Amino acid sequence: MAAITGQAAPWQAPHEFAGPVAAELRQVEESLAQLLPPDLGGLAPVIYHQVVRAGGKRLRPLLVLLSCAAAGGDPARAITMATGVEVVHLASLMHDDVIDEARERRGRPAARQRWGNRASILVGDLLIAQAFRRLSDESGRAALGVMAEAVVQMCQSELAQRGEGRPFPDEAAYFASIQGKTAALMAAACEIGATAAGNTAAAQPLREFGANLGLAFQITDDLLDLYGEPAKLGKPVRQDLLRRQWTLPVIAALQSAPPEQARGLQKLLEHAAEGDAQAAAEAAARVEALGGREYASRRTAELVRQASLALAPLPGTPARDALTGFAEYVTRRES
Numbered sequence: 001m002a003a004i005t006g007q008a009a010p011w012q013a014p015h016e017f018a019g020p021v022a023a024e025l026r027q028v029e030e031s032l033a034q035l036l037p038p039d040l041g042g043l044a045p046v047i048y049h050q051v052v053r054a055g056g057k058r059l060r061p062l063l064v065l066l067s068c069a070a071a072g073g074d075p076a077r078a079i080t081m082a083t084g085v086e087v088v089h090l091a092s093l094m095h096d097d098v099i100d101e102a103r104e105r106r107g108r109p110a111a112r113q114r115w116g117n118r119a120s121i122l123v124g125d126l127l128i129a130q131a132f133r134r135l136s137d138e139s140g141r142a143a144l145g146v147m148a149e150a151v152v153q154m155c156q157s158e159l160a161q162r163g164e165g166r167p168f169p170d171e172a173a174y175f176a177s178i179q180g181k182t183a184a185l186m187a188a189a190c191e192i193g194a195t196a197a198g199n200t201a202a203a204q205p206l207r208e209f210g211a212n213l214g215l216a217f218q219i220t221d222d223l224l225d226l227y228g229e230p231a232k233l234g235k236p237v238r239q240d241l242l243r244r245q246w247t248l249p250v251i252a253a254l255q256s257a258p259p260e261q262a263r264g265l266q267k268l269l270e271h272a273a274e275g276d277a278q279a280a281a282e283a284a285a286r287v288e289a290l291g292g293r294e295y296a297s298r299r300t301a302e303l304v305r306q307a308s309l310a311l312a313p314l315p316g317t318p319a320r321d322a323l324t325g326f327a328e329y330v331t332r333r334e335s
Contacts, residue, residue: 016325017062017066017325018322020066020317020318020319021065021066021075021319024079025058025062025065025082027076028058028086031079031080032086035130035131036126059217059326060082060185060186061083061085062082062326063085063193064189064190064192064196065078065082066319066322067189067190067194067197067206067319068193068194068197069317070202070317071197071202071203073193073196073197073199075196075319077196077197078192078197080134080140081135084135084147085147085189085192087128088147089185091123091131092124092154092185094111094127095120095121095124097112098112098117098120098121100239100243111123128151132147143192143195143196146188146191147188149184149188150185150187153179153180153184154180154181154184155180157177157178157180157184158181160176160177161181168254168266169246169251170255171255174246174248174251175215178218179214179215181218182217183211183212183217183218184211185214186210186213186214187208190206190207190209191206191207201313202313205311205312205314206311206314208306208307209307209308209311209327212303212306213304213307213326213330216303216304216327216330217330219247220333222247222296223296223297223300224237224334224335225239225240226238226247226249226284227284232334233335238277238284241273241280241283241284242272242273242275242280243273248292249288249292249293250283250287250292251292252291252295252296253265253290253291253292253295254266254292256291256292261286264286265283265286265287268280268282268283268286297331300330300331301331304330304331307327308324308328311323
């Protein structure tokens with residue numbers, strides 16, 4: 001397949017953690033440029049620039065590469081696997097935008113806004129098929145099973161969330177949801193890194209690290225949706241409230257508030273779910289006043305601590321240190 005040429009792609013992985021695998025991460029970016037078949041004609045560059053070059057930190061392929069190095073392997077052997085993980089992530093974003101009827105993605109119109117839902121779903125499917133085809137050789141087969149299981153968990157989580165009948169889910173339901181929504185693929189990325197290194201003993205510690213990291217990452221995402229800056233996020237804020245998706249800060253506030261205050265917050269949330277942006281802003285402020293934001297931040301810090309502890313069985317290396325720094329970065333990211 002011919003590469004789609006252009007300026008250097010805007011991958012934005014936190015540079016202080018990418019150091020041990022920076023060269024390999026650049027090769028992942030080049031590999032992403034090869035994913036779209038040339039027979040798409042003039043549509044291929046458009047899709048590439050809209051989907052692959054739309055930005056992003058490339059956190060998941062970075063996890064694959066660093067995990068491979070931390071497990072004692074050569075990260076160059078994990079480039080195809082890292083590319084596959086990122087493609088699954090990109091495809092899931094396209095599908096999510098269709099499900100959520102999103103207008104923007106990373107500060108630009110979502111793919112569905114440009115081509116419609118049908119084309120967006122098909123392009124997402126195409127990207128996944130290309131990734132799995134590249135992993136079907138001997139060296140990638142072990143990763144296929146891990147990645148397929150992660151995709152199953154992602155789909156099951158989305159289906160469970162759509163079928164949720166309770167108006168205000170509890171904390172257990174929230175964590176079950178984000179385990180599939182985000183943590184499953186990050187856990188898989190880390191396990192796949194160990195697989196690429198041929199180190200079965202490192203697979204479980206790295207998977208545990210990725211799972212805790214993924215939970216912390218999603219809670220931070222949810223906090224940013226409530227309290228982040230749209231210019232930095234590249235998308236509008238408080239979209240979860242407008243979509244009737246109550247995240248950990250909201251759940252914690254509802255559970256800890258006195259009955260009368262909880263009822264007042266519930267009314268604001270119901271108005272927000274009907275599209276009232278002012279009610280959504282007031283609800284976010286009320287959640288913070290009731291301690292929901294602070295509680296979610298504490299849970300994030302604890303999950304990051306658990307993630308770092310999971311790495312203890314691995315020998316001290318620059319790659320392991322980078323993973324630890326990566327986990328700590330989650331608590332202070334702004335986008």
